[in-house]
Amino acid sequence: MSTAIAVPVSLAEIARIAGVGRAAVSNWRRRHDSFPSRIGGTDVSPQFSLAEVEKWLRDNDKLKDVGGRxxxxxxxxxxxxRDESGLAIAESARRMRAPRARIAAPDLSTEARELIGEAARLGRSEGPRETFEFLLQRWLDTHVRQLSTTPPQLATLMARIALGTRLGEDDGGLTVFDPACGTGHLSAAAAQVHHGSDLTLLGCERDPALAALASARLGFATEGRDVSVEIATADALRDDPFADLRADIALCNPPFNERDWGYEELATDQRWTHGLPPRTEPELAWVQHLLAHLRPGGTVVVVLPPAVASRKAGRRIRGSLLRTGLLRAVVALPPGSAQPHSVSLQLWVLRAAPQGSAAGPASQDALLVDATRFGKAGAREPGPEWEALTDFVLSAVAELDKPESALPEGAVRVSLLDLLDDEVDVTPGRYTASSTEPSRVELAASWDDLTGSLTELTNLVQHLSKLDFEGGEPQTTATVGDLVKAGALTLGAGQQPSDTKTPDRDTAVPLLTVADLLMDGTPSALLAPSAAQTVAETGDVVVAGVVRAFKAWVHEGPPIALGPQLYALRVDPEKLNAHFLAGCLRAPANGRQAGTHASSSSRIDIRRLHVLQLPLEEQAGYAETFRRLTSFEQLLTRAHHLGKGLVNDVSDRLAAGGLTAGR
Structure with missing residues (x-):
């Protein structure tokens, strides 16, 4: 493959291309003098020429079944x-579906135009939709800190809520509207959930690259169906391209906290039927914009930050939405449901009165649903248990128009009399927090969880208890220092960061410290990449060289910078198994031998830690047993926490009375 420009690739990208681990590429670079020379980057994050790397991989038979993507x-x-690469990907998708089409973005560079042609040809041979989705996902991953997307699970949930709550006769057609569509996640979800014919998807996006990608995505998502798609490139609030539209459902994940949304020039806009949104409440401008485009009986489902439910500046508009019967439900989601991941976002469900009906009566209730408990407890990456969350929310919203029906625990109907107070706060947790006792479903799930953990523990006990050890003379060991000298591994020591400036979030790496390990093991800071900083890659063995936190493990996941008293050991995979090495290093006797233990803060001399000397083929069996031993330890800890939690929860329920069985 020829390239018109010098294309740089990192070690991680080379590993992905070759279908191997990052450590294997580092080993190739060290052992083969013919490996391409670095053309850029730093010692920590070197970059190489894609053309030279491809030639070297092919010449040395290092490529597996890797496609051209x-x-x-x-x-x-x-x-x-970012814009040119996004537009080029969108144009590639258009050419994949229509080979004779001309490029619609005239400002693209010569390199981009050539690349579009190659991508279109590759897509037609390897699958147009698969190739486009691959390129789109890589583009989104690369610019994740600049773009806010709606996760597919959340988009599907929103579409199902909207379709399940809209009123009026279904004439076979459906119009879906998203005035801030991004790359089209919500419209694509609606097309997937709605199986009827005569579907119209209308969207608006002010970023030309995102609009082009949304159009391309929806073209593939609706291929072979009677679907009309139109994505306009415009600022929906300031220059509405669909002013006369009335949609059946509207789905939206609007931009948050934007002060420059058009407050001055839109002060007299007819859309503000519930009051002019304050400058600090752009989200309520989006809510009224969505309602203005809704036909009678239509439903809006919109993602909003939690502050919109309670901020003083927006109480007048919230009160009007409640009094007119438009705001029907608010769902509090677990942190991690969408960006920003640290916030418990909300779904607002609003519905226009059906044709011929007046607005809802003043005595109407609003449904408030607190689904925050469906987050993954203790997970390094916050996020919901999507299946359980979806089932819970849909079961609660299904009772929206059944005032006498029972609601699942965590959902309540609140009268307007209670909501329309001085604050007009519609935060679900404010009204569901009074019931802190675990529900029957939650208790049953906890018992099932504990049972599963105990079953896994039993299986591991049966295996580990059968381990047998030969007597006689101890086997030969080597120290980490010896292995470093022999070239079996390289050792890097973590350091205190010297740069105190705020790092660029696009390039920053998480910084792990001993203090983090003593808490929950989650990095507490970000660090700008530096040649002087030790960074652990996937497959590296990380060792904490201090008595109070002594441990060793194989790092998995994205690169992570190491603070003082943490070490990264990168193995030669042809000499050492990383899991075998980590298992040998974390043996308590090993730490006691290599440390002074004068106090809990004493350091351990990493180079003095011992490793059993075994042929590579024999290390695999030890590595597997070490893995099982680690799983056994983790399950013991989990079972302890589950059991303790159940004792507390059941005690609370018993103390509250109501025992009917098992006395």
Missing amino acids: EFLWPRFEALGS
Whole structure:
């Protein structure tokens, strides 16, 4: 493959192209003099020429069954501009579906135009939709800190809520509207959930690259169906391209906290039927914009930050939405449901009165649903248990128009009399927090969870208890220092960061410290990449060299910078098994031998830690047993916490009375 420009690739990208681990590429670079020389980057994050890497991989028979997509993506990334690479991907998708189409973006560079042609040809041979989705996902991952997307699970949930709550006769057609569509996640979900014919998807996006990608995505998502798609490039609030539209459902994940949304120029806009949104409440401008485009009986489902439910500045508009019967439900989601992941976002469900009906009566209730408990407790990456969350929310919203029906625990109907107080706070947790006792479903799930953990523990006990050890003389060991000298591994020591400036979030790496390990093991800071900083990659063995936190494990996941008293050991995979090494290093006797233990803060001399000397093929069996031992330890801890929690929860329920069985 020839390239018109020098395309840089990192070690991680080379590993992805070759279908191997990051450590294997580092080993190739160290052992083969013919490996391409670095053309950029730093010692910590070197970059190489894609063309030279491809030639070397092919010449040395290092390529597995890798498609051309992996070689294609670095060239899109090398275009430099986020907008140009996004537009080029969208144009590639258009050419995949219509080979004779002309390029619709005239300002693209010569390199981008050539790349579009190559991508279109590759897509037609390897699958147009698969190739586009691959390139789109890599583009989104690369610019994740600049773009806010709606996760597919949340988009599907929103579409199902909207379709399940709209009123009026279904004439076979459905119009879906999203005035801030991004790359089209919500419209694509609606097309997937709605199986009827005569579907119209209308969207608006002010970013040309996102609008083009949304159009391309929806083209693939609706292929072979009677679906009309139109994505306009415009600022929906300031320059509404669909002013006369009335949609059946409207789905939206609008931009948050934007002060420059058009407050001055839109002060007399007819859309503000519930009051002019304050400058600090752009989200309520989006809510009224969505309602203005809703036909009678239509439903809006919109993602909003939690502060919109309670901020003083928006209480007048919230009160009007409640009094007119438009705001029907508010669902509090667990942190991690969408960006920003640290916030418990909300779904607002609003519905226009059906044709011929007046607005809802003043005595109407609002449904408030607190689904925050469906987050993954203790997970490094916050996020919901999507299946359980979806089932709970849909079961609660299904009772929206059944005032006499029972609601699942965590959902309540609140009268307008209670909501329309001085604060007009519609935060679900405010009204559901009074019931802190675990529900029957939650208790049953906890018992099932404990039973599963105990079953896994039993299986591991049966295996580990059968381990037998030969007597006689101890086997030969080598120290970490010896292995470093022999070239079996390289050792890097973590350091205190010297740069105190706020890092660029696009390039920053998490910083792990001993203090983090003593808490929950989650990095507490971000660090700008530096040649002087030790960074652990996937497959590296990380060792905490201090008595109070002594441990060793194989790092998995994205690169992570190491603070003082943490060490990264990168193995030669042809000499050492990383899991075998980590298991040997974390043996308590090993730490006691290598440390002074004068106090809990004493350091351990990493180079003095011992490793059993075994042939590589024999290390695998030890590595598997070490893994099982680690799983056994983790399950013991989990069972302890589950059991303790159940004792507390059941005690609370017993103390509250109502025992009917098992006395």
